Amino acid sequence: MVLRGKCWKFGDNIDTDVIIPARYLNTTNPNELASHLMEDADKEFVNKASAGDILIGGNNFGCGSSREHAPISIKGFGISCVIAKSFARIFFRNAINIGFPIIESPEVVEETDEGDELEVITKEGIIKNITKGLEYNIKAFPPFLQEIINNGGLMNWIAEVKLK
Amino acid sequence: MGMTITEKILAAHSDLETIEPDEIIECDVDIVLGNDITAPIAINEFEKLGVNEVFDREKIVLIPDHFTPNKDIKSAEQVKQLREFARKHNIKHFYDTGRVGIEHAFLPEQGIVTGGDCIIGADSHTCTYGALGAFATGVGSTDMAGAMTTGETWFKVPHSIKFIYYGKLNRWVFGKDLILYTIGRIGVEGARYKAMEFTGEVISSLPMEQRLTMCNMAIEAGGKSGIVAPDKITEDYLKDRSIRKPVFYQSDEDAEYIEEIEIDCETIEPQVAFPHLPENTKNVSEVSDVKIDQVVIGSCTNGWLGDLRIAAEILKGRRISPNVRCIVIPSTPEIYKQALKEGLIDIFVNADAVFSTPTCGPCLGGHMGILAEGERAVATTNRNFVGRMGHPKSEVYLASPAVAAASAIAGGIASPEEI
Ligand code: SF4
Numbered sequence: 410m411v412l413r414g415k416c417w418k419f420g421d422n423i424d425t426d427v428i429i430p431a432r433y434l435n436t437t438n439p440n441e442l443a444s445h446l447m448e449d450a451d452k453e454f455v456n457k458a459s460a461g462d463i464l465i466g467g468n469n470f471g472c473g474s475s476r477e478h479a480p481i482s483i484k485g486f487g488i489s490c491v492i493a494k495s496f497a498r499i500f501f502r503n504a505i506n507i508g509f510p511i512i513e514s515p516e517v518v519e520e521t522d523e524g525d526e527l528e529v530i531t532k533e534g535i536i537k538n539i540t541k542g543l544e545y546n547i548k549a550f551p552p553f554l555q556e557i558i559n560n561g562g563l564m565n566w567i568a569e570v571k572l573k
Numbered sequence: 574m575g576m577t578i579t580e581k582i583l584a585a586h587s588d589l590e591t592i593e594p595d596e597i598i599e600c601d602v603d604i605v606l607g608n609d610i611t612a613p614i615a616i617n618e619f620e621k622l623g624v625n626e627v628f629d630r631e632k633i634v635l636i637p638d639h640f641t642p643n644k645d646i647k648s649a650e651q652v653k654q655l656r657e658f659a660r661k662h663n664i665k666h667f668y669d670t671g672r673v674g675i676e677h678a679f680l681p682e683q684g685i686v687t688g689g690d691c692i693i694g695a696d697s698h699t700c701t702y703g704a705l706g707a708f709a710t711g712v713g714s715t716d717m718a719g720a721m722t723t724g725e726t727w728f729k730v731p732h733s734i735k736f737i738y739y740g741k742l743n744r745w746v747f748g749k750d751l752i753l754y755t756i757g758r759i760g761v762e763g764a765r766y767k768a769m770e771f772t773g774e775v776i777s778s779l780p781m782e783q784r785l786t787m788c789n790m791a792i793e794a795g796g797k798s799g800i801v802a803p804d805k806i807t808e809d810y811l812k813d814r815s816i817r818k819p820v821f822y823q824s825d826e827d828a829e830y831i832e833e834i835e836i837d838c839e840t841i842e843p844q845v846a847f848p849h850l851p852e853n854t855k856n857v858s859e860v861s862d863v864k865i866d867q868v869v870i871g872s873c874t875n876g877w878l879g880d881l882r883i884a885a886e887i888l889k890g891r892r893i894s895p896n897v898r899c900i901v902i903p904s905t906p907e908i909y910k911q912a913l914k915e916g917l918i919d920i921f922v923n924a925d926a927v928f929s930t931p932t933c934g935p936c937l938g939g940h941m942g943i944l945a946e947g948e949r950a951v952a953t954t955n956r957n958f959v960g961r962m963g964h965p966k967s968e969v970y971l972a973s974p975a976v977a978a979a980s981a982i983a984g985g986i987a988s989p990e991e992i
Pocket of ligand 1: 639932
């Protein structure tokens with residue numbers, strides 16, 4: 410999979426309440442959730458960003474509750490992946506389980522500025538900063554997790570692999 | 574090389590003889606848990622798959638505890654979905670209002686979870702059951718749906734941090750103070766992705782309820798799980814309640830830890846975690862002049878019988894400050910009945926406290942004691958995030974039942990010593 414998009418940069422400890430505020434949790438509809446994405450961090454975000462763009466976070470991205478609405482709203486908006494220095498554990502699982510690519514790389518986060526154009530070749534584990542002409546090798550996902558992502562998430566993977 | 578108790582339990586639930594940290598493995602699960610908030614999403618996912626049966630009707634546990642008794646139409650609808658799913662699939666462990674307790678107190682009490690188990694729950698405080706010598710961790714709703722289908726889940730094997738608590742506990746210091754102190758020391762990210770193994774002479778003599786309190790808050794340090802190796806206290810606790818046969822594992826002498834942290838308990842005083850993070854801890858003796866409006870004694874952290882006894886000991890024959898509302902919530906119906914029998918409820922209501930039936934209630938700002946703008950509460954719960962008990966401009970201070978009861982009498986944060 411090749412992902413290409415413009416970067417939007419956020420800081421450390423972006424919690425699930427910032428990603429999707431609790432007041433919107435009365436729905437599980439991805440489009441509805443996506444219309445409030447990152448609202449409490451940047452009210453204009455949904456108007457500025459476009460489908461395909463990439464979110465950049467600092468340490469402990471997605472900390473807080475086990476709510477799956479957080480990665481659902483990011484994916485629902487059409488964000489192509491999140492690159493962070495580190496992810497909170499349950500957010501990491503939830504992202505993989507709904508088939509949403511996330512990448513842990515402190516190096517890329519440090520050297521990327523908001524607005525840079527990145528290209529991510531997930532299978533080969535390569536990230537290119539097109540704007541700056543930089544290239545990084547990232548640790549590929551373990552094959553098992555890659556398989557879940559390729560199948561579009563845990564339930565699809567179960568349907569395709571486990572129940573066949 | 575030796576293995577930790579966590580690695581041994583995970584290996585025993587996979588097809589592997591030995592496993593190493595960071596390895597990704599597939600494991601069988603003994604129990605899959607969900608509640609009235611997370612299970613509805615899992616049930617929807619399960620039903621989309623179109624399979625007719627759950628993997629094992631005896632291993633799925635559905636606990637509508639957050640808004641019980643149902644606080645509004647929406648919560649009633651969510652529980653209805655659980656109830657109908659439980660009926661359709663003949664789920665053994667579904668408990669409705671009147672029979673239900675807060676999940677993380679109810680499951681150990683009823684012996685539904687036991688030593689050596691591998692447990693996942695769609696609730697971040699599932700880590701509580703580590704106190705029984707089990708591997709237990711919180712996951713999302715899709716994980717729950719997946720495990721309800723296959724009886725399996727995937728894990729990245731966590732590194733373990735060994736905490737060694739030595740010395741003697743000071744008066745009015747409990748498991749709650751130990752875990753608050755620990756989180757204060759390592760921070761809310763201090764154990765991210767890791768298993769927190771609690772050891773040492775202090776843990777060896779700590780009653781089971783307080784071990785459960787400590788493991789409950791492992792997630793508040795970012796931990797994947799908390800665990801206490803089984804011993805005589807574990808065996809005695811499980812003996813007449815475990816509905817399956819427990820398996821007892823111990824860490825090897827040469828097991829590898831990513832970090833070892835020694836904690837001298839003689840220096841630990843009762844702790845208070847200030848808003849808005851559990852790591853903002855202070856010694857209660859350093860706290861002065863924090864007036865409060867409410868006290869909540871309860872939750873999956875500290876609604877145990879022992880907790881109610883401590884609170885009652887302090888409240889007996891006294892009256893709660895006229896400026897404070899004090900709400901006491903036993904975690905399970907059994908604890909409620911025992912409190913009735915021991916005369917604890919008399920003590921609470923005579924002190925002007927409210928005594929509630931078991932519910933998560935105010936812990937997550939659900940119902941039964943929500944804070945208004947600018948109000949402050951001392952709570953024996955586990956999280957003091959912004960808006961956790963109500964208005965975004967309210968404040969929650971975390972403490973033990975002893976500090977909470979003393980504060981209720983004093984009208985401000987107080988040490989039991991002062992009462
Ligand atoms: S008591 Fe609080 S922390 Fe425990 S399960 Fe209920 S809402 Fe969650």
